[in-house]
Amino acid sequence: MFFVGHTKFSVYTHSSGAWRATNGSKFKSQEEYKKYLFSDSRLKPRIDIMLNFSLPQLALAATNHEVIHLISYSELLPEKYEKQLTYAASKYSFLRLDKQKIGSGWRTAEQIAKDFLLASDNPDQSFGIYRLDDDDILPADYFEQLTPYIKDEFVGMQVSLGTGISAIFRDGKFYNARKTYHPMLSIGYTSIHKMDANGEISKLPVAAHNLADRKYPVILDSRKLGYLWTRHTQQDTALGLIDTDDDSLRETLKRHMDRHPAVNDFQELYSSFPILKTRITSAESSNSTYEEMILTPTDLDRSGIRMKPNRIGGRIKITTSMICDLNSVPRNALIKFIFVDKEGRRVEPKFLDQFLKDQPISRSGNPQIGWFRYLSTRPGKNRTLTEFVLPPEIFIGVLSISKWARNETKIMIGSVSVESLAN
Template structure:
């Protein structure tokens, strides 16, 4: 059986179909959201993590033979220097597929996955069925080759319709363009790397499962689909903590400090094995 993983990353995406409460609040809410999205410091942090850490790690997995598509969904009016980085990445990595959207564009996440899966089958010699995973990954988080090795065992027809969560990873504190501290991190059903397994019938050109991405809120995904929690073996992700994390933006300094103290407990001296090739 052939297998493929489709990663969806919303890279500074500004669209009416996302967080509608922002634009429904009126022009001020819309303008403030866009201003935050395009903040220079925020973009530089995310570009560094995304282009210099996330993509090279995925490329290691591709080089080892894992079939991966990385869909990068981004706002079509980002600064020129950011658009240039996206274009350069699309040339460097064959598996990297950026797509630009305006605020008013219709955004069909399932449609994008279907488009690329069908394209794979039409341009290669895929036979019978294709077992796939739709994977959530933010633009400032990382997954490594261990992630894809663990996911591989679940990309079989018997797990089609299941969601897969790998709760064991690392947390990395990112300051001044570098990671300065690392910690053990554990979160069941974490959004980072949450994967939905589904099957595409190549012969009949039909998707056999209802969900192509983990449905609904990650914390309650097990209420919607059967969910596998696999915390065996090595950590498979790195969650970054930095000043421009989206979840930090509307919290006071005290709230930020209290949260970080509650989750960053066991410090790790180095995570060299995380970057293994």
């Protein structure tokens, strides 16, 4: 199947309203705008993401497909970045570079497609044109997901893969990974085309990506992960935020993202984005440690569930999600903790009374329970956050979840994550 993609890597278009960085909302002059556009602070994370994550993922996706990916960039781009693009073009055979002179337009995906089709043995085949920003990433099965829709009967439509991942990028790694649902998101948005007998490529009406279904049909397929939406402080969209320093911007990004659930199925994530193995976490900070204790939904039986996390101490956040049946009652399950010292020896619960007395966990008089917290178990979906701070050189040795009052109630644990938060 044939696909053409287009990425604009710091194209100088001051009059454009497509990006916040080009609409005059922050810049008083073209010179001020150009200084920002080609600054190291803006370009370094973008070239890092594109060369080390986006293009390697695209290479995986392109296997068994005819793919041409066009990167347009300005002649004003600093030489060190142009050299990196040139090296990438020599490494990936599907890559084409388009150096744009000031005042001239860039090559279009339609032009690239026409040249390819006129030279091919199948010029009347339908094909897809997709868009990709320089700091976003597509899954390894991206073109496989699109292939069923690249047919003549779908020409004039677009395909949106609505489910994906959003994560914050910092210092070569991704954190705060969230699973998101954004129909008609611009990342990887694909239009379906065909060339007629006169060599003309079919066109779609001009429409903003989030309003496209008002102009033509949009096929929505959200069964698999379809994108990784990278968030970072140097994004052009971040210019619309009030915050100006990087730390404040990151906190604002996190607040915007936290309405989405944290990623807990890393098998699914790594299957779609194998390049990201060991480089992405759901931890809320790039300095935090994060561990998923339950990888698949698990029924909570009478014996409970016992989990042993990697050594974790300091400021701790535990997130538990459950689904309870209609007969469930509040506080019908609890999470229990066994704490250990640096040698791995169990710490008697009462020895922590003074330190933990004002924190949201309690010590039971029942020695079989020790330190614990009740979990939300109302009928339906429940999510409980438990945050507390342990004294130095004290760690969670074991945590367990068990039913409390009504053992006949059906409870399914969806996920349990343990995070050691950076101070």
